[in-house]
Each structure stands twice: as structure tokens, then as C-alpha cells.
Amino acid sequence: MNRLFTNPILPGSYADPSICRVGKDFYLVTSSFEYYPGIPVFHSRDLVHWRQIGHVLDRPSQLNLDGTPCSKGIYAPTIRYHDGLFYVSSTFVESATGARRNFYVTATSAFGPWSDPIWLPEAPGIDSSLFFDDDGKCYILANRKPPSGQLYPKHMEIWMQELDVNQGRLLGPKYSLWEGAQKWIHAQEAPHLYKLNGYYYLFIAEGGTGFTHSVTVARSQSITGPYEGCKSNPILTHCHLGRSHPITNIGHADIIQTEDGEWWMVCLGSRPYGGFSNLGRETFLVPFIWEEDWPVVNPGIGKVELKLPCPSLSIHPWPTERACDHFDTDTLAYYWNYLRTPRQSFLSLTDRPGFLRLKLKPDKITEVSNPSFIGRRQQHKDFAVRTVMEFTPNNEYEKAGLVLFQNHDFQYRVEYSLKHMNKLVTVIARIDGVEQVLAEHILPDSKTNDRLFIKVEASGQQYSFYFASKAEQWIPLYEKADGTILSMEKVKGFSGAYIGLFTSSNGKQSDNYADFDYFEYLP
Template structure:
């Protein structure tokens, strides 16, 4: 048996491909940098991260990108010795969507700089390589004849010239979905199975009514016949209190043993209809009957536990729960908000520590703050760190942050109050801030103690915040804070919650810095 999700935490829009006995998968990253994590598996259940596809500023400029914009829905494909990752860059709520792809011969990189595609409207691009060697692009767009209802979209296709890296020839309208009132036809993937072209798409938006539908044709340009069993996968009929919700945006793969499997996104609400971890990656079996895909035959839903794929089990070494910042590079689980600008972080200036320099930028704007964070991956968890920081003025602060967006977050920070240092918990909800609790920090000079320990524990949606001036001598700062403000259901958007470290001069310049000796993230049993 295996247990879902196979990628817990904010890993939405999975796309998968197989090369021999190896499987590779990518997911969306929106405003976070590096972009598009790439994973490797031998058995479809256990995955290790190889790196990021977009790990250089020359590949990914996220300057000024609002929350939940940026990189949408990548597709990963392999053809003739080359890996292709194609995706959408969304600069704002109203701007044009820009589509591009990058290539690599090694999935661990390096990947090329982007090839930007001209006249490629819409989002969620995908690539398909036909038997004759031709390559095709699919995406979504507004129907040329006009939208018949709000968010009415269609899937379109055009040939891609692999030499010029541009779209060529006519555009073809393929399909506008099976669920006419479901809206938001997107996430197309093309496959060829037993002489038929299958078009798998997402419909109904990425919320509660999300669904997977399919159509087929004997010609790549259509016409496409919808499956009478559509949607072939959804959980909207199970109710909003079901443990796995908003299932959709799928990709499929055939194993070397002839089995078929589907990866898809879904969320795990808890403490009510609250999805703090955003959309995660799940695995579900699939079969073919009468020329159509049947998802999880006999059940038709994504389950918590399922029988494992018929592949040799292949586990990877367990990742450490504590990062002691002893390595020359940041662990692959760490991310920045937007493209990092300036030398604001270092692992070498003080070996064994992560040094964050205070920047004027904050975690409440659309700039690149002095922040590193990692995904929340469990409903209940504990995070701890050891901080050495001496604030010099009332605008300086550093510490731990639990972040959903620029307007919804908790900051457990060390700062100044008058002439003395203090520890405080700041809650930011709907863009408004208030200090939930504060305590003066003992110091004869008024500065912070030489070392300060910070801890946050979440038991479901109940969050508790602690501090200590001596190891393990924890003192409660605030008990039972509301964790639901870190859910997409209150904050909106498409990302999941992060936990991390920050340092800010809050609009001013500063030469100060904060040193973090270690950072620990542990799941906690409810």
C-alpha cells in the first residue's frame, strides 16, 4: 500500500513523464524562487527533489509579481534525448499571459534560458510529440466565436517548430469541455494510445468544483468526441467536508510494466473547510475500458491509501528535520519570495549559520524581502530556530514567519520597544496588523540576549508561540492563535502556507543582520 499525498504541501499542478525506468515530475511555484521543483522516482510513490528547473534570475524574473501570480501549471515532457518544461508566466491579474519553454539533457539541470513563444494566448501550455516527429502546443484561450458564459474557455492546438522554437501553421480549436457550466477549461494534456489521440483537461476551476474530463479523436486536429463518463475524476459530489477536496488538473503515465497511473492536485481541509497547505500532489490508479480511461476502477475517487504500483520499491534517504546551515548551499526545500535581489543572505560569512541582512523590503509588499522559507506539509507541526540578533532601532526586526500571503501571516519577531529589545507576535489579517503579545527581553544593556530561541507549534488550526533565552527553557508568548488565516479559504490565491525566517528594516536602509544557527521542522501527532 501507499499513502496520499505523494508530495505533501504546496505542490500543485503536477506533470509527469517516464524515461525508461525513471519517473520525473514538476509542479507550479507562482511567486516563489527558484521556480518549478523537479522530482525523481523509481516507483511513483517515493520522490526525491533533484533541483529546480528555473533556478537562475536570467530564467525567472519575478520582480513586482503579486501573490499567486508568476509561474502557472508547468508541463514536463521528454523527446529524443531532451527534456522540455513549458509553462505560463502571469505578471498580474490583468496582464497578458506569457508562455515559454526551457530544455535540458539532464533533468537535474542546467536548463536553458526561456524560449518565449509569440502569439500563444492563454495559460497551462503543454507539449505533445507525435509518432512522425512533429511537436504540438496545446493551451487554453477564449473561443474565437466569443464566450458563451463566464470563464468559458477552449483548448487549442498549433504545431511547434523545434528548430526555430516558435509556433507555426494554423491554430486549431479542439474542445471547450464536457461540463458547459463548469467553466475554466484548462490544463490540457495530449496523449496517443492505440492510435487514438486523447485530450485530458481540467474543468470547473481549481476550487471545490474542480474536475478531470477527457475527449478523443483519430485526428490530432479533431473533431474530439467527449467521453460519456465525464467527468472521469472529481470529488465535488462528496461534499466540502470530505477529507480530500478540489481534485483535478491531472497528468497520466504508463509504467514499464503496462500499468497506467494518474497524478493530480487536491487539498486536505482541516479544522473546517480550511486548506492551509494549498493544493498538493496525489496518485491514483487508472485503467482503460472500451477505449476510455477509468480512474480507480470500482471506486472512482482518490483514496488515502491504495495498492502500490507494480514496481520495485525504491526509497530515498530520509531528509533531515533540522537544517544546521553547515552545507555550502541552501537545502532544496528553501525558497525565496520572488527573484532574490542583492547579497542579503549568506552561509559563508559565519560558517554554520544562515545570515540574513536586513533589507528595506518587507513580507507585506510585492518586492523581494530578506526571507527564506519552506512549505508547511502537515496539519500539525512544530518549527524552532535559534536566533542571534541585536536590533538597533525600532524599525528593525527579525525572526520566524508563518506566511500565506503578503496580507495573511504571523511573525514571531525580535525588535525594539523604546530603548529595550522585545519579543512579539504580530498577526496580519486582510492587510491589517496587530500585536497579539509582547514581552521585554532581559538584557543589562537593553539589547537582545546573545541568543534567542523561537518556536511555533500548530495543533490543527490552533497555533501556539514560544520563546526562550536558554535552550529548551520555553515560555509561552501566545496560546491558541487562529491558524485559519493561513488558509487559502481566507487569504484567497493559489499557494500554500510557508514557514521560514526573515529580517527587515521596514522601509529603511540598514547594515544590520540576523544570524540563524539552525531551523527545525517536525510533524506533530494530533
Template structure:
């Protein structure tokens, strides 16, 4: 992954550019094993779940797999947008990697905690071990003196004293029996009484003290990181007088980095301390199309407490590098030609893929999507394969071979925020004529922005492209390579922001095919998918 500040050469290594993992990588958790670092993030309704990244220097990260990559591990059927897999924690203990997370099942908030294990972080990971007696979200693990503990949040047993008042609980986990055992302990019910939504706990033992790091204030503009400590693992915990130790809520909605919070600490092999946290980069106003991304910030210890970015007190876009040897990985190619028998780790489905609707082998060098009755407007698994938007300015293109047989059959490019907010750039039929149509879906209402009759070129294919410069999105097509014709320009990109659409995810770009309610024997072939940053 490329992460060199603009204007520097490969040999100049004093600074790096945040975020270290851009585009829809929220709730980061990190652990170190020797000289290697591993990090996981949230995925909500997308499959596979929980990407896992590897780094040698905390700056350059490479995705090495997905923790939940089998349907037996993750059943997302019927899961609403922004539910599903919430914040995960990754830890390593005595030769085994552990990932624990919460599966939020429905709009009503039904939630279940589970963990999986692996000897190799690249997988395979085990099937879930469910913890039915573990309430709340953002579950975490801590190993101490031969014991393992689970933490998460819950409503205080005595009741909530103010809106979204939560507490952090802890209980021992018997790894042999794979169940919680002993009493639940209340560790913390808020560092600042006017701040709500205590969640995201992580526990550390440093110089004989137990430190409890949590996220408070919700995951929006008032997000923050607070910390407390105790000489006993079960408390009582003393809140840091400097809390919150990290927040950007006082910097305004148009600051380059907003809603900073939900952090995890890691000590390097050289004795430095760093924090990974989520944050967002608004652009074109207070709009966050890229969702919540993973940032890196230095930490120092003063008088027994962590100070985040001393002298600065915030996360910056340009930051000094860790005292670690620079270690880059080969960049992913800008163009995916679908020459492999498996999709790369970066590709996503909407919910658990059901049915044999996609193939890389039926027509080698192409992604074939068979039309399914399900559409993007359904809380289901449509025939869609996509990837994260990572830049404020980008171009994405593909070559489509598709012959619609009815007015319900469609295939093309999609810019997705949710079932109710997205753009569909599709080939279909109208009155027996093939037409290319751009549909804006806003608050569950479809509006056709443009439509034009097209006939595929000599190779019976149609080229599709979207270009985004900030919040201005343009849609182009061609029947011959590079002979681009605008279908619609200056579409409103804020539609793809969480600030308009709501939710916890971000913009996803992808290929799509649908029978829109009807079964179909048709399919669409995509020769390639190219994504290029323009900023």
C-alpha cells in the same frame, strides 16, 4: 521522502499514503524515461521556480532540483501573490527534457508562455524560449510523428457563451526555429457546458487514438478532470460520456480530500496506468493551509476510455501500490544546520532574490540575513527564506542571533500565506528595550497579539518555536535551550488557509529580517531551522 501507511512495517508494501508529495505542490505533470519518473509542480511568486522530483516507484519522490533556478530564467519583480509561474508540463523526447509553463505577470492577467530544455533533469536548464503568439495558461507539449505541438487555453474566437468559457487550442512548434508555425486548431471548448475554466490540457496517443485530458471547473471545490478522444490529432474530439472521469465536488467541503483535478497520465514499464493530480486536505473545518498537493491514483482502460480508480471512483488517502519495486530515498534531516555553501532545493525566496542579502559563508553554520528595506507587506523581494508546511501538526524552531538598532529593525520567524495574511514572530525594539512581538496580519491590517520584553541569554541568542496542532498555533521563546516560555497560544491557523486568504499557494514557514522601509547595515544570524511533523 517517508510515505509508509501508519501501522505497517517497511516490508509491507501493499498500500501507500496520499498525497505522495505533500504541501504546496499543485498542478503536477509527470513523464517516464525508462525506469525513472520525473514530476514538476507550480510555484507562482516563489523562487526558484518549478521544483523537479524524481521517483522509481511513483510513491516515493525526491526533489533533485528546480527548473528555474537562475534570475536570468525567472524575473518575478513586482509579481503579485498567486501570479507568476502557473501549471508546468514536463516531457522527454529524443534525449532532451522539455518543461513548458505560463508566466502570469500581473493582476490584469498579462501572461506569457515559454519553454526550457535540459539534457539532465537535475539541470542546468536553458534560459526561456518565449512563445509570444501562444495565448492562455497551462501550456503543454506533445510529440507525434516527428512534430512537436503546443497546447493551452484561450477564449473562443467566437466569444464566450457563458462565464469563464474557454477552449483548448493547439499549434505546431518548430523546435529548430523556436517558434510556433502553421494554423491554430481548436480542439475542445468544453465537455460539460455548465462547467467553466477549461484548462490544463495534456495530449496522449494510445492504441491509435489521440486522447485530450483537461481540467475543468476551476481549481476550487468544483475542480474536475475530463477527457475526449479523436482519431485525428486536430479533431474533432469526442467527449467521454463518463465525464468528468474524476472529481470530488459531490463529496462535500469537509471530505478528507477536496478540489481534486488538474491531472496527468503515465504508463509504467509494466503496463499499468496511473494518474497524478492535485487535491487538498482540509482540516479544522473546510480550511486548506497545505494548499494543493500531489496525489496518485490508479487508472484502468475499459472500452477505449480511462476509468479512474475502478470500483472506487475517487482519490483515497490509502491506496494500493503500483506494481513497481519499492524505492525509497534518504529522508531530509529534520534540522537544517546550514553547514553547506548552498541552500537545499526545498528552500524558497519570495520573488527573484535581489541583492546580496543572504549568506551561508559569512558565519559558517548559520544563515545570515541582511536587513532589507522591503517587508512582507510589499510586493517585492524581502529578506526571507522559507519552506513549505507539509503537515497538519508540526513544530518549527530556530535560534536567532540579532541585535536590533531601531524600532524599525525586526527579525524572526514567519508563517506566511501572502503579503496580506501572515504571522510575524519578531525581535525588535520598543522604547529602547528589546521586545519579542507576535503580529497577525489579516486582510492587510496588522494586529499585535502579544509582546514581551526579552534579554538574550548567555550566548546572546533567542530561541523561537511555533507548534501547530490542527488550526491552533502556539508561539514560544526561550533564552536558554529548551526552557520554553509561551508568548501566545491558540492563534487562529485558518488565517493561513487559502479559504480565508484566497490565492493559489499555501502556508510557508521561514526566517525573516527587515528594516521596514529603512536601509540598514544590520543582520540576523539563524543557527539552524528545524521542522518536525507532530501527526
């Protein structure tokens, strides 16, 4: 019996996957939106086990996220390898109505370092990708409004133009390639072009990134078209399975062939629970074959499953990631992110070895700014998080604690602060920008209480909060809080929930800080 693997291969908010192969090695990138560093990079030898090896955009000179709203920022990167170089193209979405700026970066190794972005101001649309033809020419593809005008809301087309990757400039005319397979459905985007058996194959996403998301394909014997759609389009979608299906929102695919000749597809999808998607859009893997020169996804089944037979590749697991980060290294683990580009040093792992020190900044976790915050993705429906911090607030403005973050207007915070000179631990729900204190507990005025243990346990859509002054002597703060406020559906955003540590002096200057001894995340 074939070994089985479990989908998603990247759980949590890892959307818009793109993949390439170099020899026996596979590399994968995903969207990063308003989080910094940008564009996580993963490495695998068997398509099932992945380890993060860095980020593409890890220097402020590469990525200016100042003022970038939640669910904007870096969209849908594509990774390709050609003639000894890795290329990643992507789109920087500045705001809801601002510019969409396409760019690409290069590196001799997927581990980096990556170049500063090469911006392409004459390349409209989103989800740019690169294609290298057999003659060495490179082309860029993205979407745009049809030159003849839109026939319905979000009606888009896929365009293509030659790109001089050495000079960083577009050449020749723009070609209109395809307006998608499903007339009157919207948001034709995420083009990926491949050449196989005398055909150019154009894979795109249609239907938006929610419930009606889908993968469609067209082909042509000429790179500029005309492209004919596959008669069995969409070749992959889950919208016909209903909203209660365990996997929804399937779409935005990229394909790869193994050395053994197998074909596999990575795509995004969501695993809603209780009708809501707190985990965001995740990365899934599904096999496909070619029949009469058209792709057939997961033949005989036609959908992405939670359990599937492994690729024929030799199994290659990586060392298991530690469940508890003791902050005992000089750099943060790759799974940690900031909100937007850090413009000043507010974090130290060396000021007090074995602790994460977060300095207080005036910025608030409720603002579109760069607060003193680090966070990691929620990756499981049921989980437990524990941390302990040492913090002595000097006034009522100074706060530190743990945050469950969907965006600046939807979050839960466990805060340690002062109120009327009393030390206080508080649970705050922020829903659509309105804050409500769910629970507060006055701590005895003792030096020992400057060390505060915090725990959050999630059971589906019920989140419970606990604290302790001594290890493992947990006291309930608030139990069974409504977790749906952390879902994409409630905020109409693109990212899943994050769990993080934060400090703030709430608009005031402060030299204070909080020290965190560890952060444990257990599914």
C-alpha cells in the same frame, strides 16, 4: 496483501503536477507561483518515493518575478522527454490583469541546467503543454477564449498549433480542439495530449481549481479533431463527495505508464481541516485502467484515497531528509524558497560557517517585493518548528524573526526588535493588511538575550507561539491563534502556507544582520 502508499505523494503546496518517464526513472514538476527558484523537479523510481533534484528556473536570467503578486507567477508546467531532450513548458502570469506569457525550456538532464526560456508571444492562454507526435512534429496546447465569443463567465476552449522547437516559433493555423464536457461549467484548462491505440486523447481540467475541480477526457482519430467526450465524464472529481470529505479540489491530471504496463495518474487535491486548506493544493497519485478505449480511474471506487496499493514497481525509497537544517553546507536545501527573484545578495552560509546569515534590507515581508526571507512549505496539519537566532537590533526599525506566511496581507510574525530601548519579542497577526499585536514580552537587557529561541506548534487550526532565552526553557507568548488566516480560502489564493525566517530594516538602510543557527521542522 499489497503494500500501501500514503497520499499525497508530495504534501504541501505542490500544485498542478506533470510527469514523464525515461526508462525506469520518473520525473515530476509542479507550479511555483511567486516563489524563487521556479518549478521544482522531483525524481522517483517507484512513483511513491520522491526526492527533489533541483529547479527548472534557478537563474535570474530565466525568471524575473519583480512585482509579481502572490498567487501569480509560474503556472502549471508540463514536463516531456523527446529524442534525448527534456522539455518543460509553462505560463508566466504577470498579474491579475497582466499578460499571460507561454514559454518552454530544454535540458539534456532533468537535473539541469535548463536553458533560458524560449518565449512564444503568439501563444495565448495558460497551462501550455507540448505533444510530440509519431512523425516527429511537436504541438503546443493551451486554453483561450473561444473565437466565437464566451457564452458564460470563464468559458474557455482548448487550442493547438504546431511548434518548431528548434526555431522556437509557431507554424500554421491554430486549431480549436474542445470546449470541455460539462456545459456551463467554467475554466477549461490544463490540456495534456497523448496518442494510444489509434486515438489522440485530450485530458483537461474543468470547473476551476477549487471545490468543483474535475478531470475530463475526449478522443479523436485525427489530431486536429473532432474530439468526442467520454460519456462518463468527468472521469475524476470529488465535488459530489461534499466539502467535508478528507480530500477536495481534485483535478488537473497527467498520466504515465510504467514499464510493467500499469497506468497511473498524478493530480492535485487539497486536504482541508477545520474547513480550510492551509496546506494548499498537493500532489496525489491514483491508478486507472482502460475499458473500451476510455480511462476508468481507481476502478470500483472512482475517487482518490489517502491509502492505496503501491504500483507493482520495486520499492525505491530515498534517504530521509533531515528534520533539522543546521545550515552547515555552502548552499541551501532545495526545499527553501525566496519570495520573488533575489536582486542582491542578502543571504550567506559562509560568512559564519554553521549559521544562516540574513542581512537586513529595506524591503518588508508585508510588501510585494523581494524581502530578506527564506521559507519552506507547511506540509502537515500538526507540526512543530524551532529556530534560534542571534540578533542585536540597533533601532526600532530593525527586526528579525520567524514568519508564518500565506501572502503579504495574511501572516503571523514572531519579531525580535527594540521598543523604547527595550528588547522585545512580539507576536503580530496581519489579517487582510491590518496588523494586530497579539502579545509582547520585554527581555532583560543582557548580552545573553541577543540569542533568542523561537518555537511554533500547530494543532490543526490552532497555532501557538513560544520563546526562550535558554534552550528548551520555553515561555508561552500566545497560544491557540486562529490558523485559518493562512488558508487558501481566506485569501482566495492558490498557494499553501509557508514557514520562514526573515529580517528587515523597514524602509531604512542598514548594515545589520541576524544569524540563525538551525531550523527544525517536525510533523
